[in-house]
Structure formats: structure tokens, C-alpha cells
Amino acid sequence: GAGVSQTPSNKVTEKGKYVELRCDPISGHTALYWYRQSLGQGPEFLIYFQGTGAADDSGLPNDRFFAVRPEGSVSTLKIQRTERGDSAVYLCASSLRGWIAGGGNEQFFGPGTRLTVL
Amino acid sequence: QQQVKQSPQSLIVQKGGISIINCAYENTAFDYFPWYQQFPGKGPALLIAIRPDVSEKKEGRFTISFNKSAKQFSLHIMDSQPGDSATYFCAAPAANYGGATNKLIFGTGTLLAVQP
Numbered sequence: 001g002a003g004v005s006q007t008p009s010n011k012v013t014e015k016g017k018y019v020e021l022r023c024d025p026i027s028g029h030t031a032l033y034w035y036r037q038s039l040g041q042g043p044e045f046l047i048y049f050q051g052t053g054a055a056d057d058s059g060l061p062n063d064r065f066f067a068v069r070p071e072g073s074v075s076t077l078k079i080q081r082t083e084r085g086d087s088a089v090y091l092c093a094s095s096l097r098g099w100i101a102g103g104g105n106e107q108f109f110g111p112g113t114r115l116t117v118l
Numbered sequence: 119q120q121q122v123k124q125s126p127q128s129l130i131v132q133k134g135g136i137s138i139i140n141c142a143y144e145n146t147a148f149d150y151f152p153w154y155q156q157f158p159g160k161g162p163a164l165l166i167a168i169r170p171d172v173s174e175k176k177e178g179r180f181t182i183s184f185n186k187s188a189k190q191f192s193l194h195i196m197d198s199q200p201g202d203s204a205t206y207f208c209a210a211p212a213a214n215y216g217g218a219t220n221k222l223i224f225g226t227g228t229l230l231a232v233q234p
Binding site: 058059110111112 | 122124150152154159160161162163164167207209212220221222223224225226227
């Protein structure tokens with residue numbers, strides 16, 4: 001596709017429910033990232049995939065959060081037992097390559113999924 | 119926790135004026151500093167980025183200046199226009215302590231309003 005796409009654009013759920021957020025990266029991009037953005041803040045890193053594997057998941061806040069990228073393209077961020085504090089915009093980004101020093105690693109963001117936990 | 123400090127938090131500039139936003143970083147794995155522009159309800163859009171081989175990069179009305187010794191970099195928007203009104207974020211690569219990572223640490227953002 002022309003850019004990174006994310007679905008749904010908005011998700012409202014109740015506390016304790018399970019949600020899945022989907023990201024379609026730019027075609028041919030090998031690296032994929034998830035960030036979370038709270039109101040009035042900058043994006044906060046969650047996890048980074050190089051191909052199918054999670055190269056860095058140090059930003060996942062706890063074990064309720066999990067992400068997969070089984071075929072090295074589309075990724076799904078999964079949140080179990082949602083809490084009100086999980087409410088935020090979840091952003092996905094992709095880059096042509098992974099390692100910053102190598103170049104071609106500019107991260108391009110999707111429009112985000114606004115998650116609201118009631 | 120690694121931080122990127124961004125200032126000012128908000129900025130009001132008259133049309134045609136110069137907008138200046140500053141960022142300071144701590145340690146970083148690699149000298150690559152991108153700036154992102156974000157409009158309400160949209161994802162951040164890459165505006166301009168600088169790599170370590172230069173201390174300044176200019177693209178149209180946008181210029182990044184980089185001071186490695188001070189660990190600071192800044193964005194200058196010349197001839198600011200009302201359409202530039204948005205939130206601007208600087209970012210820096212996370213320090214890499216032995217592992218390969220490509221994550222960015224973002225500043226807290228600057229809300230720019232350009233008055234006509």
C-alpha cells in the first residue's frame with residue numbers, strides 16, 4: 001500500500017476485555033514498530049520487529065501486552081484484561097530496514113488506533 | 119530512563135516569522151535525529167532528519183542544526199505559515215547497551231501556532 005494502515009481507527013471496550021489492533025506496514029518494509037501515545041505526550045516505544053521476530057520488546061508495559069508478526073508483514077498488538085490506563089492512541093510505524101546505522105531506517109507512521117477503555 | 123527534553127512546550131509565531139524548537143538528548147546509540155510533524159487526529163509524519171556526517175541540514179523552509187558536543191539539536195522553520203500549525207516532536211535513537219535496537223525516544227512535543 002501507499003502508507004502504513006491501522007485498523008480499527010477507533011476501539012471502545014470495557015475494562016477486563018481483550019482487544020486486538022492491526023497494522024499493515026508499507027509494502028517491502030522489513031521493520032515494524034508499535035508505539036503508544038497518551039494525550040499531550042510524544043509516542044512511547046512498545047516493541048520492534050525485524051522480520052517475524054521481536055528484536056526489542058523492552059517497551060511492553062506488562063505481560064498483558066503481546067504482539068505478533070507471523071509472516072513478516074502484518075502485525076497484531078494484543079491486549080488482555082484491558083484497564084482504563086491502557087486508553088491511548090496506539091501507533092504503528094514501519095521502515096525499509098532495521099538498524100539505524102545502516103540507513104533506510106526512517107520510520108513512517110500510520111494514523112493510529114484510538115483505544116478507549118471504559 | 120533515557121529522555122529527550124524538548125522546549126518550548128508551546129510556541130506562537132506570526133506569519134512569516136521564524137519558529138525555533140530545541141531538543142537535548144542524553145546518550146544515544148547513533149547520531150540520527152528525526153523531526154516529526156503531527157496534526158490533530160493524525161499519525162506523526164517524518165518532516166526532516168539529520169545524520170552524523172553533517173551539523174546542519176536544510177530542506178526547503180525547514181533546517182535542523184546539530185551540536186554534538188552539547189548533545190543538542192534544533193528545528194528552525196523559516197517564513198512560518200499558518201499551515202505549519204501543528205505539534206512537532208523531536209526524537210533520538212535509544213542508547214544501545216550491547217543489543218541491536220531501532221527504537222526512538224521522543225520528546226514531549228511543541229505545539230506551534232502560526233498566526234496569520
